[in-house]
Amino acid sequence: MRLALFQPGIPQNLGAAIRLSACLGAGLDVIEPCSFPLDDKSLKRAALDYGPLAHMVRHSSWEAFLAAPERDEGRLLLFTTQATAPFHKFTFRARDTLLFGNESRGAPPEVHAAAFARLRIPLRPEARSMNLATTAAMALGEALRQTDGFPA
Template sequence: MRLALFQPDIAPNLGAAIRLTACLGIGLDVIEPCGFPLSDKTLKRASLDYGDKCDWQRHDSFAAFAASAERRNSRIVLIETEGSTRLTDFVFEPSDILMLGRETEGTPPDVIAACHTCVRIPMAAGLRSLNVVTAGAIALTEAMRQTGRWAALD
């Protein structure tokens, strides 16, 4: 199981995702371009002391990410506010990649179409969205519960 950030706009969100995935023992994919310079200095500032504890990979584009050998046997499960399936109704698999859309613009239609499915986290009526890393944490919690991955921690 992995978490993927599609063209993240906000460096502190990348830092929070690095910390989240490091603590949960989950890999992270960063799909560029980012809305900030993805430099060693930016990463160090954003990830604090978790950067070297995270199994993360950067990809030049969505096409490069989707075509990578490691992804060929994985489903890309997009977590998006407009998802057709409720998070708790979706059946996760251990090899799934949970992908989060861009903070400011969401996910373009061609990328949505390339994903296996689009899942939404139910929210109170009239509210727009969760913070992207908060959404990732909620989705990972459910996916890890369903696949028994919590047993591997502690």
Template sequence: MPQVVLFEPQIPPNTGNVARTCAACGCALHLIEPLGFRIDDRHLRRAGLDYWPLVDLHPHRSWAGFQELRGTRPGRLLAFSSHGRLPYHQFRFEPDDWLLFGRETDGLPAQQLRGADAVLTIPMARRVIEGGQPGVRSLNLSVAVGIALFEVLRQLGLLDRFDPPPAEGSAESPSR
């Protein structure tokens, strides 16, 4: 199963949303410190709702500590960056891949990009706005993780293992 890695995330709701996505997909979440918040932050907990007990969470005190653990496990380190040249949907994922995402404000540092087995990007329109200012530079962290993770699961044929939602009006369907 692929694993999601957040390098020094800074915004609690983003990390909470990523944690919820990982819980829904059955994927481990690795958080590399320093974090821009405390793990018990109420905004982090709120974004993850009551799914935190379902999250396979692995905090790491440093990049070196994360790399030490990763060295004991199989899989490629795949960095996602707006500076990548290879679109994620043209890449062939493998079950043991580690999906690495950077800080919300400035992405992944050069050291992490150089150490990755591949640097992938999520294509988007980068229109220039009035006055020559750049348009959209990047996607929200939790959106980027969701896009990438579901493509990995789709390619690996793992989406079929998830239960379909209950039929509308069934006993299992949530009441409105």
């Protein structure tokens, strides 16, 4: 199971995703460019001491991400407020990659087009969206539950 962040815009969300990846053993793909400097200092600050436990791969572009060997391993599932399929009714597989768009811009049409499925987390009608890190944790938790993928 992998998480992928498309051009993340908030360093704290990346830090939370690094910790989530490290704690649950999921790979993490960061698709650049980010909206903040992605250097060793900012990564260390965002990830605290979890960085060495995370399995993070940086991709210089969307095209580089699609060409990466990990992309041959499973389906690409885009989480988006534009989807109609609720994530908790979807059947996940162990090699899926859960993809999340930029916090303010979402994902462009080419990212939507590349996804095997587009999923959403149902929200109350008056709510617009949830925090990216919270959404990623909910999605990864459900996917790991379904595939018996939680650490022993």
